[in-house]
Amino acid sequence: MANSKNILNEKLRVINIGTSKFKDDLDLQQVESVQYDWRPPAGGNAQVIEALDSLKNINKIEAANQEVIKIIKEAHPFLIDIDQAINVIPNMHKKLILHAGPPINWERMAGPVKGAIAGALMYEGLASNEKEAEELASSGEIEFAPAHHYNAVGPMAGIISASMPVHIVENRIHGNKTFCTVNEGLGKVLRFGANSQEVLDRLSWIEKTFAPALKKALALTDGIDLKSITSQALHMGDECHNRNKAATSLFYREISDYFLQTDLTKEEVRDVTRFIRENDHYFLNLSMPASKSALDAAQGVKYSTVVTTMARNGVEFGIRISGLGNEKWFTAPANYIKGMFFPGYTQEDAAPDLGDSTITETMGIGGFAMAASPAIVQFVGGDVEDAIHYSEQMYEITVGENSNYSIPNLNFRGGAYGIDILKVIDTNILPVINTGMAHKEAGIGQIGAGIVHPPFECFEKAFIAFMETYKEEIR
Known part of the structure; x- marks a missing residue:
């Protein structure tokens, strides 16, 4: 008392x-x-809470998830070659356009995606102007599919057409290959929906000058170790999604000498090396397929609740789960990004969340590794404490810690990886993503950057499907 x-x-x-x-x-x-x-x-979803309460045989799930994160951690991606998509992506053809995110038809596509598709059709010589391209795209003659369905990924609009050169990344532990286009740089670029002659000329230069030169250089290597570059870059201030300054510099250091050993002229060497050197985001288009090569190898493990894909098409956000197969997407309307806008733009100008680059967060880098990249807050907003908090919070919804990708500011703790839908549902904590913002209209380009989260509904749908799939074995 x-x-x-x-x-x-x-x-x-x-x-x-x-x-x-x-x-x-x-x-x-x-x-x-x-x-x-x-x-x-x-x-508060009663159906999901009931399903959670009915879980009995959790050991099968935990064992499967440990197998998945072991596969992801052991994966070792190397950049081995570059070639036109039609030559290396299985089942690619001249009238197939790959896009970012889950499946979507032309009528429902976001403005930047439609603009990029129109540009790709003009680049391929299938249309002579934007009007013709849009008519062709809406005619039913062109096939559209997620890049993820073809072992590929693309930033923002994510467009890959037949003639575009793609990096070829090989996971040498598990033997699978993945593909991604060459990063065009900043400004008016196809990935943000721009399709002017300037954009088409740059794509043509990448195809006819840059890609053949890089192919010659890569032929002299035993492959460029992308896992090693990513690991080093995290110790140098990158998170390998929106900040790739260190990673691009490391790649530039690796490849430059091989360019000098080719039969390229001095002027050609200067042009192709300058293209890499002046584009701080070059490594993004290597980080993405490297991440995908590890996650694809972990797809299809029975009973696993680990997320192997997060992607968005500007209309919907979609996830795929290791234990539920390649063809099952769980989608919900994409959120808008909250962050910092370039001068003259506001939230009203922005398109919803867009692009395949969330494959980096799915891998455990990008937003998950912001504690390694304090400078990223100058780009996406917030302060250094926020960056550290985001990384620390991700341990609550993941299965393991990846010592290959350790974070200096967390006392070199391995980064959180292996997003578990059960933990997301139980904690209400959503994966954190840092990303660029595209204007809702085609061709205007990037208007800012910030932080976004997937819709909770994606995880609810995936969990309910998981319980239905395995109801006799885990209840």
């Missing part, structure tokens, strides 16, 4: 649970308070 009297005489400290509106009022009255952002498990 004496203790109770003492408590009543002490200064009150308020813990506000749930909505922050009450805390805002307390702040106005200068009352000390702490905000606790509590939400019911599974977002």
Whole structure:
């Protein structure tokens, strides 16, 4: 009783649970308070909570997830070659256009994606102007498919057409190959929906000058070790999604001498090396297929609840799960990115979340590794403490820690990886993604960068499907 009297005489400290509106009022009255952002498990979805409660044989799931993260960690991607998509991507053909994110038809596509497709059709010589390209795209004569269905990935609009050169990345531990186009640089570029003559000329130069030169240089190598570059870059201030300065520099150092050993003229060497040197985002288009090569190898492990794909097409966000197969996407409307806008632009100008580059977060880098990249906050907003917090929080929804990709600012702790839908559902914590923002209209380009999360609904749908698939074996 004496203790109770003492408590009543002490200064009150308020813990506000749930909505922050009450805390805002307390702040106005200068009352000390702490905000606790509590939400019911599974977002209060009764069907999902019931399914969670029915889980009995968790050992099968845990064993499968350990197998998945072992595969991902052991994967060793190398850049081995570059060639036109039609020559190396299985089943690629002249009238097939690959795009970012889950499946979508022409009528529903976002503005930047339609603009990029029109540019690709003009680049391929299938249309002479944008109007003809749009008519052809809507005619049913052109086939559209997710790049992910063809072992490929693409940033932003993610467009890959037959003649475009693609990096060829080989996972030498598991033997699978993945593909990604060459990063065009900044400004008016196809990946943001631009399709002017300037854009088409650059694509032609990449195809006819840059790619043949890089092919000659790569032929002299035993492959460029992308896993090693990523690991080093994380110790040099990159997170290998939106910040690739160190990784691009490391790649430039690796490849430059091989360019000098080819039969290229001095001027040709200067042109192709300058293209890499002046594009800090060059490595993004290597980081993405390197990540995909590891995650693809881990696809199809029975009972696994680990996410192997996160991707968005500017309309929908989609995920795929190791234990549920390649063809099953779980989608929901894509969110808008919150962050920093370039001068003259606002949220009203932005397209919803877009691109395959979230394959880096799925791997455990990108937004998951922001603690390794304090400078990224100058690009996406927030402060250094936010970057560290995001990385620390991701350990709560992942299966393991990847010592190959350690984070100096977390005392060299291995980065969080192996997103587990069960943990996302249980904690209500969503994967963090840092990303660029595209204008909603084709051709205007990037208008900012920031932070975004997948829709919770994707994980609810995946979990319900998982429980239906394995209901007799895990309940």
